[in-house]
Amino acid sequence: MTFLIIMTxxxxxxxxxxxxxxxxxxRDRLSKIGYxxxxxxxxxxxxxxxxxxxxxxSIPVHNLHQTLSLAGWTVTGFFLAFHYRYPxxxxxxxxxxxxxxxxxxxxxxxxEPDRIQDSLKSIWVVFHVVVIFIGxxxxxxxxxxxxxxxxxxxxxxxxxxxxxxxxxxSLEFLDNTGYACIITGFTMVTIGLISxxxxxxxxxGRFWSWDPKEVWSGIMWLFYAVLLHERLMVGWRGRRSAIMxxxxxxxxxxxxxxxxxxxxGHHGEFTQW
Numbered sequence: 001m002t003f004l005i006i007m008t009x010x011x012x013x014x015x016x017x018x019x020x021x022x023x024x025x026x027r028d029r030l031s032k033i034g035y036x037x038x039x040x041x042x043x044x045x046x047x048x049x050x051x052x053x054x055x056x057x058s059i060p061v062h063n064l065h066q067t068l069s070l071a072g073w074t075v076t077g078f079f080l081a082f083h084y085r086y087p088x089x090x091x092x093x094x095x096x097x098x099x100x101x102x103x104x105x106x107x108x109x110x111x112e113p114d115r116i117q118d119s120l121k122s123i124w125v126v127f128h129v130v131v132i133f134i135g136x137x138x139x140x141x142x143x144x145x146x147x148x149x150x151x152x153x154x155x156x157x158x159x160x161x162x163x164x165x166x167x168x169x170s171l172e173f174l175d176n177t178g179y180a181c182i183i184t185g186f187t188m189v190t191i192g193l194i195s196x197x198x199x200x201x202x203x204x205g206r207f208w209s210w211d212p213k214e215v216w217s218g219i220m221w222l223f224y225a226v227l228l229h230e231r232l233m234v235g236w237r238g239r240r241s242a243i244m245x246x247x248x249x250x251x252x253x254x255x256x257x258x259x260x261x262x263x264x265g266h267h268g269e270f271t272q273w
Contacts, residue, residue, distance in 0.1 A: 004048040005107050011041030012076075012100035019093040026167065031089040035080075038096050042076045045103075049073050059126045065109040070133060071256075072102035078137040082184075086177050090167060094144040124199040128192055135188030136252055139224070142181035143249035146242035149174040153239060175238055178245055179231070186224045193217060216255040223248050 018034035049070060052060035060066040079095035148168055155165040168174070196214075227244045230236040236244070 001048065001051060001111070004044055004051065005103070007044040008041050008048055009100060009103045009107065011037050011044060012072075012096055012103060015041060015092070015096040016100050019090075019096050023090065023093055023167065028089075031092065034092050034096065035083065035089075038076060038092065038099075039080055041099070042073070042080060045069075045073045045076060045099075058122075059129045061129055063110065063112075065106050065111050068102045068106035068109070070129075071136070072099040072106065074130070074133040074137040075099050075102070075140060078134060078141065082138075082141065082181075086180065088145075088169065088173075088177055090148075091141070091144065094141070094148075098140070098144075122199070124195060124202075128195040128199055131188050131195065132192035135185045135190075135192055136256065138181045138185030138188060139245075139249060139252055142178050142185060142245040145174055145178035145181060146245035149178060149242040150239065153242075171238065175241065178242060182224060182228065182245060186221075186228060189217075189221060189224070193221060213255070216251075220248070220251050220255050223251055 015034050015037035018030060018037055022030035022034055049060060052066060052069075056062065059070075061070055075095060076099045079091065083091075149171060151164050152168040152171055152174060155162060155168075156171070196217075227236065227241070227248060231241060
């Protein structure tokens with residue numbers, strides 16, 4: 001397992017370095033190499049996740065080490081797939097270091113979970129967790145695109161055709177890309193929450209138990225539902241949508257990590273997801 005972790009981190013760091021060089025040099029060959037290195041890291045990461053799954057017999061989210069690793073895996077996988085539809089090369093400079101950071105932190109945490117509940121060894125749990133994580137990865141990229149939108153907008157408004165202006169795409173492209181990330185993320189999170197409610201009914205006998213993770217997941221869902229409603233009905237686009245996507249990601253991060261450390265519930269009792 002240690003070897004797989006090292007190889008994963010190595011390729012993610014190499015990809016980060018390559019994308020950083022691409023930021024300054026702007027040659028397509030460099031972005032392709034960065035993408036290939038990230039794909040290689042994803043290959044080793046997939047072996048790592050698969051090994052952990054086979055070893056425990058359940059989706060590996062039983063402690064913070066496993067949770068961060070799976071989050072890094074879904075972030076990388078989402079970028080590799082999303083890149084085909086939206087060839088935003090510079091977004092690799094967001095994906096690669098984000099995945100590398102999560103894996104480096106994960107590697108420094110205790111690897112063995114205290115215990116694994118038999119109730120978590122279910123295909124419903126696998127589906128619920130994977131779909132939720134993919135959705136959250138998409139929303140993480142919506143945040144990244146939102147930040148880049150604000151950077152490009154600032155460059156245009158100040159009429160400074162500087163470093164980032166020449167390297168970032170148009171505001172319209174950034175807005176449409178961020179919107180696609182939000183739509184994808186919201187859809188996946190919705191499916192994940194529904195599957196979680198159904199599974200909760202079979203395990204705890206009720207769809208909703210006011211568990212802190214459930215409450216904050218509901219708050220996060222409502223936040224993005226309002227954002228999409230206002231975009232479609234009122235016309236929230238551009239700057240306002242970018243800012244809201246960043247705030248939404250902060251809510252997501254508290255739901256993902258903060259709840260487990262600050263609040264108690266049956267999600268945090270057995271796992272860190």
